[in-house]
Amino acid sequence: MSVDAVELHRIAMPLVRPFQTSFGTQTARDVLLVRVMADAGEGWAECVAMEHPVYSSEYVEGAHAVLRDYLAPAVLRAGAVRAEDVAPLTRFVIGHRMAKAALETAVLDATTRAAGMSFAQRFGATASEVDCGVSVGIASSIPELLEEVAGYVDAGYRRIKLKVKPGWDLEPVAAVRDLIGELPLQVDANTAYTADDIDHLRELDRFGLLLIEQPFVEEDIATHVRLARAIDTPVCLDESIVSCEVAIDAIERDATSVINIKAGRVGGYLESLRIHDACRDRDVPVWCGGMLETGVGRAANVALAALPGFTLPGDTSASDRYFAEDLTEPFVLDEGRLTVPTGPGSGVDVRTDLVRAWATRSPELVR
Ligand code: OSB
Numbered sequence: 388m389s390v391d392a393v394e395l396h397r398i399a400m401p402l403v404r405p406f407q408t409s410f411g412t413q414t415a416r417d418v419l420l421v422r423v424m425a426d427a428g429e430g431w432a433e434c435v436a437m438e439h440p441v442y443s444s445e446y447v448e449g450a451h452a453v454l455r456d457y458l459a460p461a462v463l464r465a466g467a468v469r470a471e472d473v474a475p476l477t478r479f480v481i482g483h484r485m486a487k488a489a490l491e492t493a494v495l496d497a498t499t500r501a502a503g504m505s506f507a508q509r510f511g512a513t514a515s516e517v518d519c520g521v522s523v524g525i526a527s528s529i530p531e532l533l534e535e536v537a538g539y540v541d542a543g544y545r546r547i548k549l550k551v552k553p554g555w556d557l558e559p560v561a562a563v564r565d566l567i568g569e570l571p572l573q574v575d576a577n578t579a580y581t582a583d584d585i586d587h588l589r590e591l592d593r594f595g596l597l598l599i600e601q602p603f604v605e606e607d608i609a610t611h612v613r614l615a616r617a618i619d620t621p622v623c624l625d626e627s628i629v630s631c632e633v634a635i636d637a638i639e640r641d642a643t644s645v646i647n648i649k650a651g652r653v654g655g656y657l658e659s660l661r662i663h664d665a666c667r668d669r670d671v672p673v674w675c676g677g678m679l680e681t682g683v684g685r686a687a688n689v690a691l692a693a694l695p696g697f698t699l700p701g702d703t704s705a706s707d708r709y710f711a712e713d714l715t716e717p718f719v720l721d722e723g724r725l726t727v728p729t730g731p732g733s734g735v736d737v738r739t740d741l742v743r744a745w746a747t748r749s750p751e752l753v754r
């Protein structure tokens with residue numbers, strides 16, 4: 388397939404409720420969409436970079452610039468491209484994995500659509516629906532947190548994940564455990580703790596958590612190893628895992644016994660498949676993380692989460708957990724599960740009328 392042009396769109400979508408993590412509060416999603424126009428047809432993808440560089444070093448304005456100035460031109464120069472070619476063609480750019488992932492996914496959408504093949508088929512998915520969890524932000528009080536969690540339990544979510552930070556951990560976890568009984572529960576610290584907190588974090592063991600996600604900074608594998616030795620709760624890495632090589636290294640060093648796979652963070656769905664396979668070979672369970680995606684990114688995540696190694700519920704929540712109206716047909720929870728799209732490519736159609744209506748700037752055409 389030869390790519391004729393790459394169009395970059397920016398839209399703003401208000402969240403149905405503010406989402407607070409240890410790194411800040413978001414009230415809207417500033418989304419960068421990538422549309423690839425090729426001889427064989429077009430493809431869409433969403434870049435998961437956040438508005439500010441506070442989850443990782445990437446942020447939407449930087450992703451936009453690197454796509455426009457480096458990544459899209461590299462693919463446009465190449466002649467015939469397959470999704471597998473995007474990573475080698477853009478390897479000369481260091482990092483910027485979320486931007487690279489968006490371009491690769493748009494090419495993958497175009498090529499699989501043209502071939503009449505779904506992402507699920509292309510990825511080797513084996514399930515037709517996936518178990519869903521929900522990530523719950525830091526609340527302003529315990530009663531408010533419990534009210535939010537109760538709503539998700541009523542909606543049918545199969546696992547609750549609480550965002551924690553120093554000063555918001557044992558008390559909310561105890562209250563939620565009390566409310567939800569045996570329902571699977573896990574916590575995510577987004578790097579908010581240090582080695583001095585190891586004894587404190589051990590107190591989480593009494594709540595029977597599925598896992599504790601990314602307590603320490605992303606480069607600090609050694610402190611995760613120390614915690615994993617000290618605690619019964621499984622340690623799970625998110626921010627640290629930026630490639631398959633890093634995943635294997637962290638597993639071999641016993642820093643992590645579960646892995647959160649986010650395609651954007653690791654440079655794309657093809658790298659995600661490699662991580663899935665490596666984890667499966669080593670009996671390490673994986674689950675699909677989320678970055679508050681619209682239906683565009685969610686469709687691909689749900690297809691990924693349908694692979695056999697994804698044995699834990701993902702942060703693949705329904706559209707209405709995030710947005711009043713989604714950019715695609717909404718993903719709707721059915722008994723705590725989402726259905727894996729079966730149509731060609733991502734299997735969802737971008738509502739271009741909404742892309743226009745929600746645009747925060749004019750689309751940029753790179754050719
Ligand atoms: O750490 O998993 C995270 C959202 C934005 C950035 C980082 C994270 C998250 C979430 C929400 O936890 C996952 C989702 O529901 O999409």
Ligand code: MG
Binds near residue numbers: 575600625626647676
């Ligand atoms: Mg996380």
